[in-house]
Amino acid sequence: MTPAAWVTLLLPAAGALVITGLGTAISRRVAAWIATLACLGSFAAAVVSFVDMLGRAPDNRAELSTAWTWFSAGSFNVGFSILVDQLAVFMMLIVSGVGSLIVLYSIGYMDGDDEERRYFAYMSIFVFSMLLLVEGGNFLFLLIGWGMVGLSSYLLIGFHHERPSAVAAAKKAFVMNAVGDAAMALALFLLIQKTGSLEYGVVFGRAGDQTPLVLNLVALGLLAGAVAKSAQLPLHTWLPDAMEGPTPVSALIHAATMVTAGVYLIVRTHPLFELAPHVQDIAAGLGAATLLMAGLIALVQTDIKRVIAYSTMSQIGYMFLGAGIGAYASAMFHLMTHAFFKALLFLGAGIVIHALSGEQDIRRMGGLRHLMPKTYLAMLVGALALTGIPPFSGFFSKDAILAGAMDDGAYGYVLWVVGLAGAFLTGLYTFRMIFVVFGGEPSAAVREHPPHEEHDPLVKWTMAVPVGVLTVLAAIGGGLQFAGVWTSVSNFLDPVAEPLVEASGTQEAITSVVAVLLGAVGIGVAWWIYSARRAPAPKPVVALERKLWFDEAYDLLFYWPAAVTASAFNGLERGAVQGSITAVVDGVRALALRVRSIQTGLVRTYAFAIAASLAVLVLVFVSVR
Amino acid sequence: MSGPDVPAYLVIAAVLFATGATGVLIRRSPLIVLLSLEIMLNGANLALIAFSRRLGDGSGQIFALAVMAVAASEVVVGLGLIVAMARRKLDLDVDKLSTLRG
Numbered sequence: 099m100t101p102a103a104w105v106t107l108l109l110p111a112a113g114a115l116v117i118t119g120l121g122t123a124i125s126r127r128v129a130a131w132i133a134t135l136a137c138l139g140s141f142a143a144a145v146v147s148f149v150d151m152l153g154r155a156p157d158n159r160a161e162l163s164t165a166w167t168w169f170s171a172g173s174f175n176v177g178f179s180i181l182v183d184q185l186a187v188f189m190m191l192i193v194s195g196v197g198s199l200i201v202l203y204s205i206g207y208m209d210g211d212d213e214e215r216r217y218f219a220y221m222s223i224f225v226f227s228m229l230l231l232v233e234g235g236n237f238l239f240l241l242i243g244w245g246m247v248g249l250s251s252y253l254l255i256g257f258h259h260e261r262p263s264a265v266a267a268a269k270k271a272f273v274m275n276a277v278g279d280a281a282m283a284l285a286l287f288l289l290i291q292k293t294g295s296l297e298y299g300v301v302f303g304r305a306g307d308q309t310p311l312v313l314n315l316v317a318l319g320l321l322a323g324a325v326a327k328s329a330q331l332p333l334h335t336w337l338p339d340a341m342e343g344p345t346p347v348s349a350l351i352h353a354a355t356m357v358t359a360g361v362y363l364i365v366r367t368h369p370l371f372e373l374a375p376h377v378q379d380i381a382a383g384l385g386a387a388t389l390l391m392a393g394l395i396a397l398v399q400t401d402i403k404r405v406i407a408y409s410t411m412s413q414i415g416y417m418f419l420g421a422g423i424g425a426y427a428s429a430m431f432h433l434m435t436h437a438f439f440k441a442l443l444f445l446g447a448g449i450v451i452h453a454l455s456g457e458q459d460i461r462r463m464g465g466l467r468h469l470m471p472k473t474y475l476a477m478l479v480g481a482l483a484l485t486g487i488p489p490f491s492g493f494f495s496k497d498a499i500l501a502g503a504m505d506d507g508a509y510g511y512v513l514w515v516v517g518l519a520g521a522f523l524t525g526l527y528t529f530r531m532i533f534v535v536f537g538g539e540p541s542a543a544v545r546e547h548p549p550h551e552e553h554d555p556l557v558k559w560t561m562a563v564p565v566g567v568l569t570v571l572a573a574i575g576g577g578l579q580f581a582g583v584w585t586s587v588s589n590f591l592d593p594v595a596e597p598l599v600e601a602s603g604t605q606e607a608i609t610s611v612v613a614v615l616l617g618a619v620g621i622g623v624a625w626w627i628y629s630a631r632r633a634p635a636p637k638p639v640v641a642l643e644r645k646l647w648f649d650e651a652y653d654l655l656f657y658w659p660a661a662v663t664a665s666a667f668n669g670l671e672r673g674a675v676q677g678s679i680t681a682v683v684d685g686v687r688a689l690a691l692r693v694r695s696i697q698t699g700l701v702r703t704y705a706f707a708i709a710a711s712l713a714v715l716v717l718v719f720v721s722v723r
Numbered sequence: 724m725s726g727p728d729v730p731a732y733l734v735i736a737a738v739l740f741a742t743g744a745t746g747v748l749i750r751r752s753p754l755i756v757l758l759s760l761e762i763m764l765n766g767a768n769l770a771l772i773a774f775s776r777r778l779g780d781g782s783g784q785i786f787a788l789a790v791m792a793v794a795a796s797e798v799v800v801g802l803g804l805i806v807a808m809a810r811r812k813l814d815l816d817v818d819k820l821s822t823l824r825g
Contacts, residue, residue, distance in 0.1 A: 699824030701756075701817045705747050 099150040100163035103182045105143035106190055107229045109136045114222035117215055126214035130205040133218035137198035137225055144190040151187055156593050159184055162235050176296055179235030185594045188430060189232035189362055196354040196437045197225040199564035203445050204346040206558035207452065217257060221350065224250035228355035232362055237286050237296040240363070244282065244323065247356055248275035254350075255343040267339035274336040278326020285319025288312060302369040310374070317374035320367055321381055328360025328414045330388045335648050337411055341403040345451060348403055349444035352410040353437040361414065361433050364421040368595050372424070379509060382422025386516040389415025393523030395645055397530065398638035401458050402447050405531045409484060410440055412520060416499050419513055424598025425502030427588040431579055432495035434587075438575045439483035439492060442568035446477040449561060450535065460531060465540035472562075474536045476569045481532050483572040485525045485617040491576030493614065496521070498579070501601035501609040510599075514609070521613045525620020533628040732773035739766030751816045753808070757801045764794045 113136025117129045124132075151159050160183035168178045180186075201221050208214050227250050231243025248271075256268030290296060292312055293304040305313065324330075329337035337357070341348055351357060364371060364381060371378045389412045396408035413436045420429030450466065450473060451458055467474045483490035486497065500521075503514040579587040588597070601609070626632050644650070698704075739762055746759025768787040775783025808815060 697824060699821030701820065702748055702751075709744050709748060 099147050099154075100161050100180065100182050102143045102146040102150065103180055103186075103190070103233060104163070104165075106140045106147065106194060107180060107226070107233050109140040109143065110194075110222040110226035110229065112136060114219045114226065117219040117222065121215070124215075127205075129215040129218045130201075130208070133222045134198060134201045134205060136222055137194060137201050140225065140229070141191070141194035141198050144187065144194045147182060148187050148191060151182070151184070156589075159593065164235065168238065174290065174294060176236055176238045178239070180233040180239075181235035181298065182233065183594055184590050185362070185365060185430070186233050188434070188591060189358075190229060192358075192434055192437050193225065193228045193232060193354050196441050196568075197228070197350060199567060200346050200350045200354065200441060200445070201225070203349075203448070203561050203564040204344075206561035207346050207448055208344065209558070213257075217254075217344070220250060220253045220257070221347075224254060224350060224355055228359070231359055236298060237289065237301065240366070241279070241282060241286060244327065244359065245279055247327070247359060248272060248279060251275070251340070251351055251356055254347040255340045257343055257347065261342065264342040267336070267342040271336040271340050274333050275326050278323040278333060281319045281326075282323030285316045285323070288316050288319070298366070305370055305373055308373075313370065313374045314377055317371050317377035318380075320363060320370065321377055321384075324360030324363045324381070324418075325384060326360075327363075328357045328418065329411050330360065330384050330415065330418055331391065332648070334388060334392075334411055335645070335652065338399075338404050338407050338645070341401065341407055345403065345444060345448035348407065349441045349448070352407070352444060353441035357410060357414055358417075358433050358437070361417040361421055361429055364418070365426045365430060365595050368421075368424075368426060372598070378422050378424070380422075382419050382503075382509075382513055385415040385418025385420075385422055386513045386520075387415075388412070389419065389520040390516055390523070391646065393520050393527060396527040397523065400461050402450065402460050402463070402531065402535065403444070403458055405460070405527060406440070406443050406447060409443075409524065409528065410436075412524065413440070413484070413496075416496055416517065416520070419517060420499035420502060423503055423506045423510060423513065425499055426595035426597055427585075427591040428495065428498040428502055428597075430591055431587045432492075432499055434578075435483065435491035435495040435572070435576050438568055439480045439490075439572040442476060442480040442565065442572045443484065445561070445565050445568065446473055446480060449473050449565065450477075460534045462541055463535045464538045465536070467536040469540065470536075473565075476565050477532060477536065479569050479573050481528045483576070484528050485621060486521060486613055487617055487621075488610075488614060489574075489576070491572050491574070493610070494576030494578075494580055497606070497610045497613050498601070500613060501606045502597070502599040504605040504609060505599040505601050518609075518612055518616055522616040522620045525617040526624050527620075529621045529624035530628050533624055537629045729773045729777040733770055736766045736770040736773065739763070739769060742766075751818055753801075753805050753815055753817050756817060757798065757805070760801075761794060761798065764790055 110133075113133050116136075117124070117132050120129075160181065162179055162181050164177035164179035166178055168176045170176070201218070204217070204221060208217055211217065224247070227243055227246035229243075231240060231247055234240040234243050252268045252272040255271050256265050258264040286296065289301055292308055293301050295301055295304075308316075322333075326333040340351060343351070371381070392408045392411035392415060396405050396412065399405045399408060413432070417429045417432050417436070420426070420432060450463070450470070453466075453470060453473075454463065457463065479490065483492040486492040488494075500514055500517045503510040503517060506513070579585050627634075627636075743759045743761070743763030743766060746762065747756050750756055750759065768790050771783045771787045771790070775781060775787075805815065813819070
C-alpha cells in the first residue's frame with residue numbers, strides 16, 4: 099500500500115524534473131505528454147493503494163511510512179514520512195485523477211503557446227505539491243506541501259508574465275496565502291512547544307491535556323491557514339483575480355488542488371478542532387457567510403470564469419460549513435463531486451473561450467447552444483450538478499451537509515437557512531450564465547468567430563476526452579452515497595473522522611426537498627429573466643459589482659497605513675539622516691573656502707612661511723632657555 | 724689637533740645657511756633656487772661636522788654623508804624638472820608655477 103503511495107507522490111515531481119532537465123532537448127508535445135503520463139501514472143498508483151486498502155479491515159487501514167529522518171533536535175524529530183489512510187487515499191484519488199484529466203486537457207488547450215514546457219513543468223509541480231500536502235505524514239510535511247501549493251499557484255497564475263494584471267494577481271494570491279501560512283506556522287510552533295511533536299498521532303493524543311487557550315490558538319491558526327488557502331472570508335480576495343491564469347490552471351486550482359486543501363486540513367486535524375468547539379463554530383460560520391456572499395457576487399459578474407470562480411468560493415463555503423459542524427464525510431464527499439463538476443465547468447468554459455478567440459465576457463456571448471451542442475450538454479450537466487438537481491452529483495453531497503446542519507442545534511438551523519438561501523442563489527447565478535452564454539440568438543461577437551464544434555480543430559480529442567469523462571462523473575459520481583440509503587463514502591471515511599452530527603431520515607428528506615425546490619426556483623427565475631426575458635434584468639447592485647469593497651477595504655486598512663508610514667519615514671530619513679550628513683558636508687566646504695586663500699601656489703611663499711616659522715621657533719627656544 | 728675652534732665653523736655654517744635661505748626666498752629662477760638650496764644643505768653639513776668633531780662622536784659625519792646623498796638625488800630630480808620646463812618652453816620663473824593656488 100505505501101510503496102504505491104510513494105509512487106503516487108513522486109511521479110509528478112519526477113515528471114517536472116525530467117521536463118526541466120531536458121529543457122529544449124525535447125519538443126513541447128513530448129513535455130506535455132511527460133507531464134500527463136506522470137500524473138496518470140500517479141493516479142494509477144493511487145488506485146493500487148486504494149484497492150490494497152479495501153482488502154484490509156477498516157480499522158487497519160492507516161499506515162505511516164517514513165523514508166528517513168528529516169531533522170532531529172534533542173527529543174524532537176520529524177521524519178520524511180507519508181501517512182496513507184482512508185482520508186489520504188480519498189484525496190490522492192481526486193487530486194491525481196482530476197489533475198491528470200486537466201493536464202491532458204491542457205495539451206490541446208495550450209497548443210501553440212510559447213512556453214508550453216514551463217507550463218507543464220509547473221502543472222506537475224502543482225500536482226506534486228498537493229499530493230505532498232494530503233499524503234504528508236506529519237504537520238511539517240503538511241506545511242511544506244501547503245507552502246509549495248502556494249508557490250505553484252503563484253507560478254501558474256502569473257504564467258502570462260508579460261501581462262501586468264497576471265503578475266499582480268499572482269502576487270496577490272501569494273501574499274494572501276502567506277498570511278495563512280504564517281498563522282499556520284505559528285500554530286505549529288505552539289504545538290511543538292506544548293506537545294513536543296508534529297506527528298499527527300502524538301499531537302492528537304496529547305492535545306487533551308492542553309489548556310483551552312492553547313487549543314483555541316492552535317485551532318485558530320490552522321483555521322486561518324485553511325481560510326486563506328480555500329479562499330473563504332475574509333482572505334478570499336485572491337481567488338477571483340487568480341482567473342488571470344490559463345483556464346486549465348483555474349480548473350486545477352478550483353477542482354483538484356489548492357482550494358480544497360482547507361477542507362482537508364480541518365478534517366485531518368479534526369481532533370484539535372473538536373477540542374476548540376468555538377473555533378469550529380467560527381469555521382462553519384465563515385463557510386456560511388462565504389457561500390452567501392460569493393453567491394450574491396456571482397450574480398453580477400460578467401466574466402464567465404469569474405462567475406465559476408465565485409461559485410467555487412460558495413461551494414467551498416458549504417464544505418467549510420460541513421467540516422465546521424462535524425459532518426466530515428459529507429464535506430469530503432462534496433469536495434469530490436465538486437471536483438468533478440467544477441473541473442467540468444471550467445474546462446467547458448475553456449472550450450467556449452477558445453472557440454471565441456479568447457472572449458470571456460458573457461454579455462458578448464450568446465446562442466452557442468446550436469453551434470456547440472456537445473459543449474452545451476457538458477456545461478448543462480455541470481450546472482445541474484452544481485445546482486444540486488437530482489440525479490446529478492451535487493444533489494447527493496450538498497444536501498447531506500445541510501441535513502447535518504439541522505442536527506446541530508439552534509446555530510445549525512441558522513446555517514441550514516443560509517445554506518438553503520445559497521442553494522437558491524446557486525441555481526440563479528449558474529443558469530444565468532448558461533442562458534446568457536448558450537441561449538438566445540448568436541451575438542455579434544459569436545457571429546464574427548462562428549465556432550464549428552464538429553470539424554473544429556480547436557477542440558482536439560485531448561480536450562474532448564477529459565470533458566467527456568468529467569461529464570459522466572459529474573452526472574453519476576454522486577451515486578456513491580445516498581444519505582440514509584447507502585453510505586459507501588461515509589463508511590470509508592468515518593474510521594478516520596467520526597462525524598459529530600447524524601441527520602435523521604426526516605431531516606434528510608426535508609432538506610433535500612426544500613433544497614431542490616429552491617434550486618429549481620433559482621433556475622426558474624434565471625429562465626424568466628435571462629432566457630424568456632419576461633422581466634427586465636435588474637440593474638446590478640454596485641456593492642456586488644465592487645465585490646462588497648473588500649479590495650478597497652484592504653487597501654484602506656493595510657495598504658494606506660503602510661504607504662503613509664513609509665512616506666513619513668521617508669521624509670524623516672531625508673530630513674534627519676540625509677540632512678545631517680549634507681549639513682556636515684556644507685560646513686566643511688564653507689570652512690575650506692576660507693582656508694583655501696592660504697594656498698597661494700607660490701613656492702616662495704611656502705618657503706618663507708617655513709623660514710619665518712623656523713626663525714620664530716629658534717627665537718622662542720633661545721629666549722625660553 | 725689644530726685649526727680654528729668650533730664656533731668659527733658654526734659662524735660660517737650660519738652664514739652659508741642664511742645666504743642659501745635668502746637665495747631661496749628672493750630669487751625667481753628655479754636654477755638659482757636649487758643652487759641656494761644646496762648652499763643651505765652644505766651649511767647644515769658644516770654644522771653637523773663641526774659638532775661631530777667637538778663631541779668626538781662620528782655619527783655627525785655619517786649624517787653629513789647621508790645629507791650629501793639626499794642632496795645629490797634632489798639635484799637630479801630638481802634639474803630634471805628644470806630641463807622638462809625648458810623643453811616645454813615654459814618661463815624659468817617659480818612665481819609663474821602657481822597652478823596649485825587654492
